[in-house]
Amino acid sequence: xxxHREGHLHLNAFLMSTGHHEASWRLPESDPSFVxxxxxxxxxxxxxxxxxxxxxxxxxxxxxxxxxxxxxxxxTLEPTVVLAAIAAVTQRxxxxxxxxxxxxxxxxxxxRFASVDHVSNGRAGWNIVTTAFVxxxxxxxxxxxxxxxxxxxxxxxxxxxALKLWDSWEDDAEVGDKAAGLWGDSSRVHPIxxxxxxxxxxxxxxxxxxxxxxxxxxxxxSSEDGKDLAARFAEAVFTAQQTLEDAQAFYADxxxxxxxxxxxxxxxxxxPGIVPVIGATEAEAREKEDELDRLINPEYARVQLxxxxxxxxxxxxxxxxxxxxxxxxxxxxGAKSRYTLIVNLGRRERLTVRxxxxxxxxxxxxxxxxxxxxxxxxxxxxxxxxxxxxxxxIMPAVLPSGLEEFVDQVVPILVDRGIFRSEYTGTTLRDxxxxxxxxxxxxxxRLATAEVTR
Amino acid sequence: xxxHREGHLHLNAFLMSTGHHEASWRLPESDPSFVxxxxxxxxxxxxxxxxxxxxxxxxxxxxxxxxxxxxxxxxTLEPTVVLAAIAAVTQRxxxxxxxxxxxxxxxxxxxRFASVDHVSNGRAGWNIVTTAFVxxxxxxxxxxxxxxxxxxxxxxxxxxxALKLWDSWEDDAEVGDKAAGLWGDSSRVHPIxxxxxxxxxxxxxxxxxxxxxxxxxxxxxSSEDGKDLAARFAEAVFTAQQTLEDAQAFYADxxxxxxxxxxxxxxxxxxPGIVPVIGATEAEAREKEDELDRLINPEYARVQLxxxxxxxxxxxxxxxxxxxxxxxxxxxxGAKSRYTLIVNLGRRERLTVRxxxxxxxxxxxxxxxxxxxxxxxxxxxxxxxxxxxxxxxIMPAVLPSGLEEFVDQVVPILVDRGIFRSEYTGTTLRDxxxxxxxxxxxxxxRLATAEVTR
Numbered sequence: 001x002x003x004h005r006e007g008h009l010h011l012n013a014f015l016m017s018t019g020h021h022e023a024s025w026r027l028p029e030s031d032p033s034f035v036x037x038x039x040x041x042x043x044x045x046x047x048x049x050x051x052x053x054x055x056x057x058x059x060x061x062x063x064x065x066x067x068x069x070x071x072x073x074x075x076t077l078e079p080t081v082v083l084a085a086i087a088a089v090t091q092r093x094x095x096x097x098x099x100x101x102x103x104x105x106x107x108x109x110x111x112r113f114a115s116v117d118h119v120s121n122g123r124a125g126w127n128i129v130t131t132a133f134v135x136x137x138x139x140x141x142x143x144x145x146x147x148x149x150x151x152x153x154x155x156x157x158x159x160x161x162a163l164k165l166w167d168s169w170e171d172d173a174e175v176g177d178k179a180a181g182l183w184g185d186s187s188r189v190h191p192i193x194x195x196x197x198x199x200x201x202x203x204x205x206x207x208x209x210x211x212x213x214x215x216x217x218x219x220x221x222s223s224e225d226g227k228d229l230a231a232r233f234a235e236a237v238f239t240a241q242q243t244l245e246d247a248q249a250f251y252a253d254x255x256x257x258x259x260x261x262x263x264x265x266x267x268x269x270x271x272p273g274i275v276p277v278i279g280a281t282e283a284e285a286r287e288k289e290d291e292l293d294r295l296i297n298p299e300y301a302r303v304q305l306x307x308x309x310x311x312x313x314x315x316x317x318x319x320x321x322x323x324x325x326x327x328x329x330x331x332x333x334g335a336k337s338r339y340t341l342i343v344n345l346g347r348r349e350r351l352t353v354r355x356x357x358x359x360x361x362x363x364x365x366x367x368x369x370x371x372x373x374x375x376x377x378x379x380x381x382x383x384x385x386x387x388x389x390x391x392x393x394i395m396p397a398v399l400p401s402g403l404e405e406f407v408d409q410v411v412p413i414l415v416d417r418g419i420f421r422s423e424y425t426g427t428t429l430r431d432x433x434x435x436x437x438x439x440x441x442x443x444x445x446r447l448a449t450a451e452v453t454r
Numbered sequence: 455x456x457x458h459r460e461g462h463l464h465l466n467a468f469l470m471s472t473g474h475h476e477a478s479w480r481l482p483e484s485d486p487s488f489v490x491x492x493x494x495x496x497x498x499x500x501x502x503x504x505x506x507x508x509x510x511x512x513x514x515x516x517x518x519x520x521x522x523x524x525x526x527x528x529x530t531l532e533p534t535v536v537l538a539a540i541a542a543v544t545q546r547x548x549x550x551x552x553x554x555x556x557x558x559x560x561x562x563x564x565x566r567f568a569s570v571d572h573v574s575n576g577r578a579g580w581n582i583v584t585t586a587f588v589x590x591x592x593x594x595x596x597x598x599x600x601x602x603x604x605x606x607x608x609x610x611x612x613x614x615x616a617l618k619l620w621d622s623w624e625d626d627a628e629v630g631d632k633a634a635g636l637w638g639d640s641s642r643v644h645p646i647x648x649x650x651x652x653x654x655x656x657x658x659x660x661x662x663x664x665x666x667x668x669x670x671x672x673x674x675x676s677s678e679d680g681k682d683l684a685a686r687f688a689e690a691v692f693t694a695q696q697t698l699e700d701a702q703a704f705y706a707d708x709x710x711x712x713x714x715x716x717x718x719x720x721x722x723x724x725x726p727g728i729v730p731v732i733g734a735t736e737a738e739a740r741e742k743e744d745e746l747d748r749l750i751n752p753e754y755a756r757v758q759l760x761x762x763x764x765x766x767x768x769x770x771x772x773x774x775x776x777x778x779x780x781x782x783x784x785x786x787x788g789a790k791s792r793y794t795l796i797v798n799l800g801r802r803e804r805l806t807v808r809x810x811x812x813x814x815x816x817x818x819x820x821x822x823x824x825x826x827x828x829x830x831x832x833x834x835x836x837x838x839x840x841x842x843x844x845x846x847x848i849m850p851a852v853l854p855s856g857l858e859e860f861v862d863q864v865v866p867i868l869v870d871r872g873i874f875r876s877e878y879t880g881t882t883l884r885d886x887x888x889x890x891x892x893x894x895x896x897x898x899x900r901l902a903t904a905e906v907t908r
Contacts, residue, residue: 065657069637069640078568114532181749183527185524201595
């Protein structure tokens with residue numbers, strides 16, 4: 001099933017320090033000095049993405065420092081703050097950040113995304129996550145993270161509350177009648193009075209309805225709960241898929257679930273991740289990727305893989321395949337689908353632990369692809385044409401060079417082929433993704449009543 | 455007691471929609487169209503303050519829409535998002551925002567202010583409030599707000615946690631050894647392991663230590679609990695004082711309390727609010743103020759005053775003095791000192807409710823002052839010279855014009871008199887306020903140990 005024939009594909013640039021390859025910081029070109037906290041660097045990346053007319057940029061996030069900082073650049077800023085600083089130096093590019101429904105209050109988070117939407121004139125997107133690591137729980141007074149199902153139940157109610165808050169002001173609440181001394185019409189502002197299982201939120205938002213009304217809702221969970229949450233609420237879905245067949249199956253499944261939730265499947269855009277490594281020739285691209293893989297510190301990476309697989313590092317000799325006995329997905333609390341993806345990748349291709357580490361080093365489970373710009377464009381078009389993607393989450397192995405190469409070399413090919421924009425045609429992130437600004441339910445109900453009583 | 459003789463005075467611009475006078479939006483010059491959500495407008499205000507070499511700008515905040523939106527421009531953005539967008543278009547001006555210790559988690563809030571400090575290259579300040587209105591509580595699952603003393607106990611622990619988090623990375627945690635593949639030194643990152651009455655926070659911050667290490671800590675509570683919290687932690691204190699004598703008493707009291715907490719009183723700067731109304735002549739300034747007061751809608755204002763005084767609006771006839779029987783400060787939960795200030799102002803000057811509304815309409819309890827630029831400069835210097843202030847919280851009655859007049863007319867006089875800077879001499883907010891960057895306790899302890907064992 002393809003639902004995107006009317007438009008063109010969508011491209012998001014997933015930005016992360018010196019790039020998605022974990023050894024990217026060790027290249028001569030990289031300056032690993034706190035790149036994730038250097039706002040001038042992040043602003044330049046965003047401007048590069050905007051030069052390529054990409055739909056959006058994206059920063060992942062989690063409220064805990066859960067990794068050994070030896071292995072790769074660590075340390076991040078709170079991403080809505082970063083996006084606001086980027087909004088001020090860009091005009092069109094969409095601005096997406098992860099925020100957790102488990103470790104935030106909906107009132108605060110709804111305000112923050114509405115505020116980013118205001119300061120960017122309608123370019124905010126929220127990647128909804130439930131946060132799957134115990135280190136986060138322990139920064140918020142808990143000993144263990146809430147169970148997977150509980151986190152997703154809370155997430156669904158959290159989103160409901162946020163939607164109510166974003167609609168709590170009607171668009172015409174402002175009156176501005178200086179002569180009468182009446183600034184606003186309080187009858188057009190609606191305290192939400194939400195009483196639910198996880199939240200009680202009485203009031204209206206502090207913030208007038210924003211340019212997009214709702215930030216673009218993004219989701220990336222691929223577990224059963226995650227896919228259902230995405231099908232119910234998400235407008236763009238980031239996903240890690242290694243093969244065309246898996247990606248087609250995921251795509252079809254998500255669109256089907258969206259229909260089950262009563263939604264038009266064309267309003268749920270699926271964007272698999274791709275880690276492009278671009279060279280002037282295929283051989284040059286391969287050599288770039290090999291150079292990166294050689295720079296991976298296998299001991300660090302093995303510890304990381306062991307943690308993902310919930311086994312002891314000693315059980316993963318570098319030059320053997322994965323052990324036969326690994327936990328089942330049911331036993332994994334959080335990052336379930338990523339767990340299965342890693343195990344399947346290792347088993348399907350009979351990779352040694354060392355080889356698996358190389359494959360994961362590029363994109364942590366996302367598909368890596370080395371080749372010429374033409375070949376990268378082919379890889380993108382292939383999945384797009386074959387019902388595996390509405391667009392892609394571009395995860396450059398090395399930044400800033402990988403993004404510059406993508407924008408300068410791959411994007412023009414996609415434009416020439418008529419499957420990507422040459423100019424922005426709208427101003428908001430929703431415009432870029434071809435999604436309508438949501439109507440305000442209070443306004444709709446009021447006008448319907450007026451119609452009936454006329 | 456004056457402690458500021460070495461330096462000069464400090465000026466903060468408190469920015470709020472069309473200005474602090476509640477009728478400012480009704481003037482012909484004002485464009486009340488969602489000014490508080492118009493980032494270009496807010497950025498221009500910040501640039502004006504920076505042109506005047508002011509120390510900082512400030513946005514107040516509360517996580518609830520608790521007012522009738524008829525009376526004056528309502529609707530605000532989350533201010534750390536606003537400050538980040540302002541940081542991107544300014545270079546030196548300090549950036550202060552209110553955030554609540556009652557309705558935030560310390561891990562999230564510490565990240566957000568550290569992030570603003572990073573994106574502004576060291577210009578962040580946090581005005582610590584406990585939030586004193588029930589509408590906020592009801593947006594966070596509570597029926598009533600926590601008791602005053604409980605809010606302040608939580609606030610103190612909240613600040614302690616935030617300070618630990620801001621110090622959790624030593625400044626030299628980054629190693630960046632590409633050859634060895636070692637990015638950071640994990641032994642220089644310290645999980646805080648905080649276990650307290652209100653919070654348990656295990657980990658280190660996600661965010662490397664910021665340019666200022668700690669954002670400037672600002673406080674504005676004037677109750678006993680508020681003053682003690684300020685004396686213990688605050689580096690700048692905003693306060694509403696109507697008379698020189700009251701301001702001197704507050705100033706001396708706060709400096710004394712700071713000494714009791716073992717602090718150098720020169721590191722706690724007291725900034726009373728002043729609402730200047732500037733005219734070419736004194737008569738013109740008076741007429742400006744009168745025009746504003748005439749534009750107040752007395753019925754709206756009476757409802758607001760009644761809420762502040764915890765009485766029924768019917769008990770406040772416009773042309774009578776305040777009723778004899780009003781609650782005592784002890785009975786007031788939140789905004790205690792503001793309550794007492796309003797009652798004292800009405801009683802001391804035997805104002806009718808209508809007159810009191812006029813006085814409060816300018817600055818909600820802050821001192822209003824109408825006069826020529828020279829007279830405003832005199833009023834500022836007078837309090838500064840007489841031990842009532844280390845600087846001022848400038849609250850223009852009308853924006854943007856009142857800020858432009860202050861910067862263009864009053865600041866040059868203060869510079870000529872040698873009591874205000876003509877250029878910034880540092881780059882961070884702490885530099886502007888003459889405050890040192892805090893040492894990292896882990897680094898200090900490590901170096902002390904190294905010293906002993908050498």
